[in-house]
Amino acid sequence: MKSTVNIIGSGFSSLAASCYLAKAGYEVTIFEKNTTIGGRARQLIKDGFTFDIGPTWYWMPDVFERFFSDFNKKPSDYYTLEKLNPAYSVYFGEDDYITIEDTLEKITKAFENEEPGSSKKLKTFISKAKSNYDIAIKDLVYNPGVSPLELITPATIKKINQFFSTIKKDVRKEFKNDRLIKILEFPVLFLGAKPSDTPSFYSFMNYADFGLGTFHPKKGMYQVILAMENLAKELGVKIKVNSPIDKIIVENGEAKGLLSNGKNHYSDIVVSGADYHHTETLLEQSKRQYSENYWKKKTFAPSSLLFYVGFDKKLKNVNHHTLFFDVDFDIHAEAIYDNPKWPENPLFYASFPSITDGNAAPDGKEAGIFLIPLAPGLNDTAELRNEYFDKIINRFEKLTSQNVKSDIIFKESFCINDFIKDYNSYKGNAYGMANTLLQTAFLRPKIKSKKVENLFFTGQLTVPGPGVPPSLISGKLVADLVTKHHSILHESTI
Known part of the structure; x- marks a missing residue:
């Protein structure tokens, strides 16, 4: 008889884990609290518009390729990928922006135009970044965070100094602009x-x-979730x-299953892709x-304040x-990390998927x-959300030299309270736990519970960390650890 695994949540890490575990011969069931799968990567569909609620950036395509190739598949078996050109633009003032295009050669030219002599420094900097x-x-990142070793x-011994310097120091040493x-x-x-x-x-x-x-998957990031659901x-x-x-x-120090909707669902293994802190509240105190x-x-x-407009x-x-x-940026960062409060003048990011993708909005x-990054x-409150929408939309109009407020059909918002309600997210964080030096690799919360046998964790609060590609990798790591642990247990009982 097959060993059984119950998985909490259906985000990227849970779906990845489910695929690897099913391939390894386990009978796998996913339990999702919401009406649709995808965790933070769900969709909002309204009046002919389609929005990705969560992640909108598709970076590190090789990680997605590696995931699908583990099942003799390719991303193109499930969705169509388009490389964006330009990748993005950055506004610094009214009608004042830099455009980042789709090749390093074009980007070095943009840098050289901005700061003579910077293109050579950029090539060196990116060459080191590629090595990393x-x-x-x-x-x-394909290590399970079990040991400092x-x-x-x-390769890392040669780069040991890079673990004790910072991105800020390195960038400012080379670039003055x-x-x-x-x-x-x-x-x-x-x-x-x-x-x-x-x-x-x-x-x-x-x-x-x-x-x-x-890159941009045609019809949005949710297509990746649907691809993983199909594969699963x-x-x-x-x-x-x-x-x-x-x-x-x-029971007797071992995870034996899940209680959901008043019913017990027993299994040999439990994996949680839900918020780590929340998952531990599903255990009695002594087992946390x-x-x-x-x-x-x-x-x-x-966390983030998001508007879908x-x-x-x-x-x-x-x-x-x-x-x-x-x-x-430093003042906004201080309001996120050092002295948590609503920022006076926030940086913000905007995505207009309908520029690339006709599926995102009706014609015309x-x-x-x-998105405004915030401290968790x-x-x-609704009043604060509206106040901040006015702040950024006024700046948006001024910076991009156009009037848009009178052309808004609707706006929906998503913020800290929603992250808590929809995802049981600790303090309403959006991206998990930061990758600082003391929160890297083996210093992050462990994949395998030290207190409850057969209980495992995956997702952005454990290894490797925040982001979509790391979440795919986290699913593989937990599946590998479950398989290894279970085979050792099985051998010891024979």
Whole structure:
């Protein structure tokens, strides 16, 4: 008889884990609390507009390819990928922006125009970033975070200094132009920490940005979720929606299943892709590995205030991805990490998928997604949401030289309270736990519970960390650990 696995949640890491475990011969069932699968990567469909609620950036295409190739598949078996050109643009003031195009050669020219002599420095910087990418993404991140020795390889020993310097120091040592500095520091925001707190080694994100480029799956990021759902079902995975978990069943120190909708669902293994902190609240106090104090002391990646806006016309002077860095980043970062509060003048990001993808909006209209990074745990009210929408839309109009407010058909918002309600997210964080030096690899919360046998964790609060590609990898890591652990247990009982 097949061993059984119950998985909590249906985000990227849970779906990835389900595929690997089913392939390894387990009978797998996913339990999702919401009406649709995808976790943070769900969709909002309204009045002919389609929005990705969560992730909108498709970076590191090689990680997706590696995932699907593990099942003798390709992303193109499920969805169509388009490389964006331009990848994105960055506004620094009124009609004042830099466009990042789709090849390193074009990007170096843009840098040279901005700061003579910077193109040569950029090539050197990206060459080092590529070396880090080859070490990190092709090797290190596929370690389960069990031991510090995972980080010690001949390749990392040569780069040991990069774990003790920071992205901010490295970038500012080479580049003097403030606008170029902001562009080079931007990718590490995906890791959830300030550039001044992010080890230099993470410059591999700059290679992901400039070296590999930015892509868009036709019909949006949700197509990746649907692809993984199709693959999971092909492998025999069962998925139950509208199935919130009330308790993890533990008997004699072993996870034995899940209580959902008043019914016990027994299994040999339990894997949680839900928020790690929340998952531990499904256990009695003595079975939790990490105290409330532990979580309070951790550096969490930001939460976000998001708006999904239907415009009654096509917009000008914007690209599919557009960043608005016309205010002081350090002051905004302080309001996220050092002294948590609503920022006075926030940076923001906007995505207009309908520029690339006709499926995102009706003809002649534009779908807009606006995101303001915020500290988790802030007071979240409808009044504050409206106040901040007015702030950014006024700036948006001024910076892009167009009137849009009178062309808004509708706007929906999503913020801290929604992250808590929909995802049981700790303090309403959007991206999990930041990848600072003291929260890297084996220093993150463990994949395998130390207190409950046969209980495992996956997702952005454990290894490797925040983001979609790391979540796919996290699913593989937990499946490998389950399989290894279970085979050892099985051998010991024979």
